[in-house]
Amino acid sequence: MTSADSDFADHHTLADALTAERPLHALVSALYRVSGAPVAVIDLRGGVLVSVPARAEWPTEELVAASPPSGGPVAGSMLRPVELEGEPVAVLCARGQDVPPTLLSFAATLAGIELSRRHAILSGRRELLGQVLEDIIAGRPSEEEGARRLNEHGLDVHKAHEIVVGSVACPPRRLRSYPWNLHTLLTQQHDPHLRAVVQDRVVLVVPEGAGLFVAKLCHEHLTSLGPDARVGVSKARVGVRGLRLGYFDARNALAEGYGVHVHRTQDLTTALLIASLEAGLPLSDLAAEALAPLLEYDRKNGTSLVTTLRRYLAEDGESEATAAALYVHRNTLRNRLRLIEELTGRSISSPSSRTHFWLATSGLELRTTADLSSLLDGREPE
Template sequence: MPLTVRDLVADAELGLAARAGARAFDRPIAWAHTSELADPAPFLEGGELLLTTGLALRPEDCAGLVERLTAVGVAGLGFGVGLSHREIPAELVTAAESAGLPLLEVPRPTPFIAISKAVSRAVSADEYASLRHTSRAQHELAQAAGTTNGVATLVRKLATLLDAWVLLLDAGGRLLHSAPAAAGSRLPQLEPEVAKVRAKRGLTAAGFSLGDQEVSMQALGGRARGFLAVGRGGPFATTDHHVINSAASLLTLALEQVEALATARRRLRAGFLDLMLRGEPVQDVLPDLHAELPPEPFRVVALAGARDRDELLTRLAADQPSAPAYLAEHGDTVVGLVDGGALDWLTGQPGVAVGVSEPCEVAGLAEGLRQAQQAARAAKRSGTAVHFGDLAGYGLLNLVPGTDAQGFAEALLAPLRGQDALIESLQTWLAHHGQWDPAANRLGVHRHTLRNRVRKVEELLGRSLDQPGVRAELWLALQILDRPGE
């Protein structure tokens, strides 16, 4: 514990007497400093016990001196009597009492050096005690980090050492561990502060109040792999901050190891998926990964279009339900092999296009992935998750990319541009499956007139309409140009 003015007064060997400011006697003393300057305040940092004999002090200067010393934050004023002054000036006593500044009378037999040594010994002892406390705390934190569930154990140990609550958050600000468990309920209140720390980037720390709680928060690692928040109902001492910093360093290393292991496991998952897609026997290869596969038959889910696949995979891993789900990267797509229990969870992911295959087994995984990716392409246009089995209801035009389809239609029908009667006749004739009389009746023209128009279309296009493929292409092109918004 730091030395206070009260402790110094209680030291009988010094013989100090309290003269004013008793209500502030619990102020800690950081150092003792002697000065006979009329205004020593510019040379003080705060927290000092200032010792003086008042050599240059006049009665009319007392109030100003006390005001300046109070402003700079000195711990107290020791006034030596029997030299410049037989007793402490009454004006100084009055001013000190009014300002709440501890004022001590130093008797003539007590040299200032004795007071300085007493303060120095106490400061050194306090620093040594703090050093030992910090060292023991660091040792206990290191031991906690080395246990089986090191990260969670370290969080609990930090909370115990500081008599505080502790939250460990991931890079996205989601809760990883809390101590005690109920402290996790504070996360919504911390989210604005997490955003501020994240915005600053790099190794950033912040201290702030949260109601009646004092909170210390810092980013873990230069890339903000996570955030550590520690709070309690009172301020943190310097030694407490040393302990928090030690815990932050250990947690940063732990998260880096977790991240490295996760990266390696992701690569293994992707490689394992590729083996299955090639039809390689996988039952005896990496049995741990094989055990993660959902029971057959399962569905293949393709999640395409994610801005950050790393962030998506991290979020999926953190939120994964108990139902079996095998997640891996394949090109620019995140692939999930899931049973019915996890299907709703994956199809409800925001910010990605989700396609779902028909039920399949490992032997048919390549076909399942093709179906899922095709459904995902349709999902990009629909904005909702699409099941492969539902594609037939989407219509052929909805499966063709809009810009590609528009270009195809305009190029194919370019020779007929401006020939509205020919285009209308062609479209009506195709709609009636090439039957002349029904089409002519629909148009209100003679069938010979329609025949002439169709022959003109053939001449302009340079293609025979007797070919089914040509008719299909022209019908598709006409439908594309008739789509709303085209």
């Protein structure tokens, strides 16, 4: 067999490996057989994706630090970048210097093809999920329809979940194509948590208690795409409405600046209410969240604080006119307003608070049939 025939046979052997049940492992194994050199694929975070022999030791930090390879050997190994949609995501390493450079480059290309194939499948799932989440955030599907569509993606809305929202200044294509975790591609073939890109933001739906941990990982990944990465985390809620409100929780926390921020307040800021109104988002749900302390107090005590607040604002803060409209004494009105301030932590005399309350009470009127009090603890209306 001539040298050209031998090279053709080796290339053919490597290409055939992509038809195996575990293509990347088969590819590395085939390269090991034809070259006799230990071979590994290492992601850029230093994780060994595949190694043949399995127990071979690799100086991962040194090898990854040399990526992209300059062409010469590093730590006694020859390196070639493995690319996914034009971005280096891993490095193919062959110990020694006996592997033909063209064969090593061909193997790296095949490894990129396999990762791209798996990534395309996963990206398709994320695109479908992204559309579902966009519809839910905008309040388009009914509760039942939203629950059914999320269930198709493996999410039980009857369990509490937290929402993680991440943002970074980078081309949308990079945000959508970045693989994050190559182990996911090679093993599970699905995200450990529901993840999609919505309105050029990464949105993850994670179980209660996992939000902060996932947010830190999300921030680490986004930082690799740009220096201004920021991530927000919601409080835990159940139900389709809970996911929708959780998105606004996390987006509100996101606005606090670079880094990871957890939603800590019980009400939504005026700026968030205004943003939702401008975007045509479900203001009624946000309003119920903003007025949650008052709604809860009214429900438990049979009072009418929300009605009082609405009338007070309609009368431009005129106490006498408000008391007359409500058929109550001015002292009764004064006590109610004081209680409203205590429960919400806002001064009703503040212009920004009045704007906040006006938006919230106006938004509340948009919902006429739902059991608003059920939103306070994330329960669905009965």
